[in-house]
Amino acid sequence: MLSPAELEAVRLSLSVASRSVLFALPFAVLVAWLLARRKLKGQILLDAFVHLPLVLPPVVVGYLLLVLFGTRGPIGGWLNDVLGIQLIFTTAGAALATAVMTFPLMVRAIRISLEGIDAGFEDAARTLGAGPWDRFFTVTLPLMMPGVLAGAVTAFAAGLGEFGAVITFVSNIPGETRTLPLALYTALQTPGGDALAARLAAISFTLGLLGLVASELIARRLRWMLGR
Amino acid sequence: MLTIHAKKQRDGFTLDVTIDVTTPGVVALFGRSGCGKTTLANLIAGLLQPDSARIEIDGVVLEDTRTGHCIPAEQRRIGYVFQDARLFPHFSVLGNLRYGERRAPAGTRRIALDHVVQLLGLQSFLQRRVKDLSGGERQRVALGRALLSQPRLLLLDEPLASLDVARREEVLPYLERLRDEFALPIIYVSHQFDEVLRLASHVVLLERGSVVTQGRLESVSLHPQLRAIVGPDAVGAVLTGSIVGTDPQSGLTAIAVGTGRLNVHLGNAVPGAMVRVQLLARDVILATQPVEGLSVRNMLAGTIAHIAPDDADTDMVHVDIGGGHVLARVTRGALIALALRTGMPIWVLIKAVSIRGHAFLAPLGDAPTS
Numbered sequence: 061m062l063s064p065a066e067l068e069a070v071r072l073s074l075s076v077a078s079r080s081v082l083f084a085l086p087f088a089v090l091v092a093w094l095l096a097r098r099k100l101k102g103q104i105l106l107d108a109f110v111h112l113p114l115v116l117p118p119v120v121v122g123y124l125l126l127v128l129f130g131t132r133g134p135i136g137g138w139l140n141d142v143l144g145i146q147l148i149f150t151t152a153g154a155a156l157a158t159a160v161m162t163f164p165l166m167v168r169a170i171r172i173s174l175e176g177i178d179a180g181f182e183d184a185a186r187t188l189g190a191g192p193w194d195r196f197f198t199v200t201l202p203l204m205m206p207g208v209l210a211g212a213v214t215a216f217a218a219g220l221g222e223f224g225a226v227i228t229f230v231s232n233i234p235g236e237t238r239t240l241p242l243a244l245y246t247a248l249q250t251p252g253g254d255a256l257a258a259r260l261a262a263i264s265f266t267l268g269l270l271g272l273v274a275s276e277l278i279a280r281r282l283r284w285m286l287g288r
Numbered sequence: 289m290l291t292i293h294a295k296k297q298r299d300g301f302t303l304d305v306t307i308d309v310t311t312p313g314v315v316a317l318f319g320r321s322g323c324g325k326t327t328l329a330n331l332i333a334g335l336l337q338p339d340s341a342r343i344e345i346d347g348v349v350l351e352d353t354r355t356g357h358c359i360p361a362e363q364r365r366i367g368y369v370f371q372d373a374r375l376f377p378h379f380s381v382l383g384n385l386r387y388g389e390r391r392a393p394a395g396t397r398r399i400a401l402d403h404v405v406q407l408l409g410l411q412s413f414l415q416r417r418v419k420d421l422s423g424g425e426r427q428r429v430a431l432g433r434a435l436l437s438q439p440r441l442l443l444l445d446e447p448l449a450s451l452d453v454a455r456r457e458e459v460l461p462y463l464e465r466l467r468d469e470f471a472l473p474i475i476y477v478s479h480q481f482d483e484v485l486r487l488a489s490h491v492v493l494l495e496r497g498s499v500v501t502q503g504r505l506e507s508v509s510l511h512p513q514l515r516a517i518v519g520p521d522a523v524g525a526v527l528t529g530s531i532v533g534t535d536p537q538s539g540l541t542a543i544a545v546g547t548g549r550l551n552v553h554l555g556n557a558v559p560g561a562m563v564r565v566q567l568l569a570r571d572v573i574l575a576t577q578p579v580e581g582l583s584v585r586n587m588l589a590g591t592i593a594h595i596a597p598d599d600a601d602t603d604m605v606h607v608d609i610g611g612g613h614v615l616a617r618v619t620r621g622a623l624i625a626l627a628l629r630t631g632m633p634i635w636v637l638i639k640a641v642s643i644r645g646h647a648f649l650a651p652l653g654d655a656p657t658s
Contacts, residue, residue: 184374189391
């Protein structure tokens with residue numbers, strides 16, 4: 061049904077989106093927890109910084125990543141020289157760009173669910189003998205799980221279609237960084253690629269819809285399991 | 289011994305409380321909402337940072353700000369039952385009960401799961417989800433969860449406040465049972481005087497963060513500032529006495545109070561058992577000489593110890609009945625007509641039916657007033 065090139069784009073998109081979610085999720089939980097539970101100085105700044113990718117042109121994010129994570133950049137250079145990891149022009153790089161772009165979505169969903177959890181449960185766990193890590197993993201995290209999963213699935217669905225930051229940072233390389241939207245863009249640039257473009261758009265549409273429906277179903281199921 | 293000294297600046301007032309009582313026993317923190325009761329409870333539990341504090345339970349210092357010693361809340365072993373229960377919604381009832389039990393340090397386990405389940409009547413809903421429990425059942429599970437964490441002190445913050453009257457009556461007997469079953473010091477926060485009457489041995493009356501008075505319920509019940517908290521109609525002296533016996537014909541139970549006797553309707557009266565009764569000041573009648581031909585079943589001889597203005601046109605007469613005081617609220621007119629004055633011998637009349645419903649088995653460790 062799908063041509064090898066289309067399959068390749070779908071596979072790459074899935075790989076990039078899932079890697080970005082796995083990579084970003086622990087950080088998102090941490091940042092959401094800091095924003096919701098800790099009253100820090102510079103709270104507003106951290107909040108604004110986390111949400112920047114929502115308002116910046118994706119090209120700007122891609123450019124900043126290029127400056128920081130390029131093989132000559134301060135972080136990218138170190139990664140390349142010391143660990144032998146190259147991000148630029150690679151699937152891993154595409155995942156990093158996608159993670160940065162979808163990070164605010166994830167933090168938002170997790171933070172909202174965390175703010176809905178009465179801190180009194182954590183106090184109760186405390187008086188019952190649970191230390192900080194214990195109560196985070198036995199009380200806070202299970203109760204915020206609907207938000208964590210909803211955030212992860214939403215970020216995954218959005219990550220399937222990240223375009224601007226990806227093409228700026230890791231370019232458009234078939235089999236390496238040419239994900240669904242990049243393949244679609246390429247098809248539009250190619251004479252007679254209209255039919256392919258339409259098919260790729262339909263695939264994107266379907267995957268996005270499935271992702272959002274799955275997110276809602278999981279959240280509902282979890283809320284029920286948590287007795288809310 | 290339970291020693292609590294705590295100070296904390298709050299919006300509008302400073303909480304400054306010192307409590308020194310023997311253990312075990314039930315200490316009631318009593319006062320209107322907003323008087324600092326819950327703040328004090330959170331300071332004791334270690335959930336709030338005090339400005340200065342010293343808290344010691346049975347020789348273990350939990351906190352002393354002078355030496356900088358402070359055991360964190362998770363190691364204090366204080367069984368806290370919150371007003372809103374705070375059962376974990378992602379665990380079953382059993383999971384909640386086990387949560388504290390699992391975390392109790394080895395060597396402290398003396399309260400067993402089976403015992404608690406049976407005592408609090410939790411057998412039938414161990415596998416239930418928290419969501420499906422009624423308010424009263426939730427509080428019983430919360431009590432069990434706190435008990436199983438093997439606490440050195442049980443801290444109950446208005447555990448009945450969110451329940452309606454019927455549910456409160458459902459939970460109260462369980463509170464009495466666990467008080468009598470485990471020799472645990474208990475701090476009971478409440479703004480309901482009838483709960484205090486049923487449970488407490490030591491009462492701390494709080495107002496705007498300060499202790500108005502504290503001591504045995506019998507003496508606190510005489511304090512003039514109690515009126516502002518419970519309302520004029522609930523003011524009344526509390527007396528403790530031992531059951532003498534029940535008259536099979538009238539069904540009235542005689543209680544030895546001070547040098548006299550009170551006849552009261554009691555459910556199951558066991559001779560020798562200690563009983564606490566409250567005589568509401570508005571129901572007490574005073575007479576300057578013995579009266580006959582009245583339906584009133586109780587007449588006690590006493591002397592007027594003290595007269596204090598109560599309202600614009602009423603006065604509160606304190607009558608010493610020998611080993612205890614009775615409060616009588618009388619109108620200014622009656623005071624003048626009878627020429628009541630301090631030191632005068634007087635007769636106190638109380639209808640047996642007006643005492644009924646205010647008689648409870650006295651809490652553990654309570655001694656008679658005489």
